[in-house]
Amino acid sequence: MKLYAYCLAESVEEFTVPVNGISGAPVRQLALDGLVALVSDLEIASVPVTRENALMHEAVVRTVMNQTTPLPFRFGTLATAEQIQSYVSARKTALESRFALVRGCVEMSVKIIWNASFNDLKVELPKSQNEEGPGAAFLLKKKREIVGSERLASEAAELKQWLSDQIQGLVREEQVSLRPTEKLVLAASHLVERDAVATYTQKLTAARLERPELHFLVSGPWAPYSFANIDLEFEMHFGVS
């Protein structure tokens, strides 16, 4: 018998109504060294990645979010009670720091699409170099790509800074992924205090008006999936997921 793990929390009040999770299995609390893991007993080797299962995982985590800010496990985490207990004991200090970081916060997500591409960038090259053979022409083509790619990286970095400036003072921590050569150029996760979510949303609405050439997707509030990091640690600790 394995346990499907949804999240860890500092404390959770007993559910007043039964909560069901993956495959309709009841969700129960597993007390661990002053923390609580929300788990379901499952007799399956792995949990298929389906829309229904993903929504069930999120629904259980959200139920806990209504009481406190949890550290979600990655979708699909199956382990024994002993493994979860051992993980929590071994990582107690790190988990406490992580809870201190996310306490009272939610995760907000911003994604930005732009239409830049290095194919659109004109890179001028010296004429003398353009008169060489196929080998030199190949290197010049590569040079054009590299210069274009560097320009995009620079523009993407400016975009990242601009976004940071818009929400300055409202974000406890952020994780930003930049992919200058792709259309979906920026994906940011912001850890925002619950009280500040409305202001954060207003600031982003104003920012969107300022940059109409960019396409935004703003979503949340979510549990702090991007700041939990316990999935990776858990996997490294036990070699399971």
Added chain:
Amino acid sequence: MKLSPEHPQLVEPDIETSHAEEFVEQLRHVADTLPSRINIDPQSVEQGLAKLVLTLIEFIRRLLEKQAVRRMEGGDLSPEQIEELGLALMRLEAKLQELKTQFGLADEDLNLDLGPIGRLI
């Protein structure tokens, strides 16, 4: 931390965008290109290993290209050396393309997710 009047009940998450279809398309693309683990299924293990090895070769190939361009810009190569270096890298690119086709891999398949550090390429 329990919720208090200062920390009111959460609402359901909002998703706000004026370009929903565009984001769905891009997010599907990202999901499709996320590297999965090597499948131990005997039928696909060869492709999984090829993907890993070719990703590393592609990474090194790009480093070589950058180094070659820098040397060309630095002016320490004669026109003949530039031509030879360019031809060698061009053939390397063609060979890698051939191997990708052989293993049924696309350009976007050759990448590794390094977690918080980002992607390899």
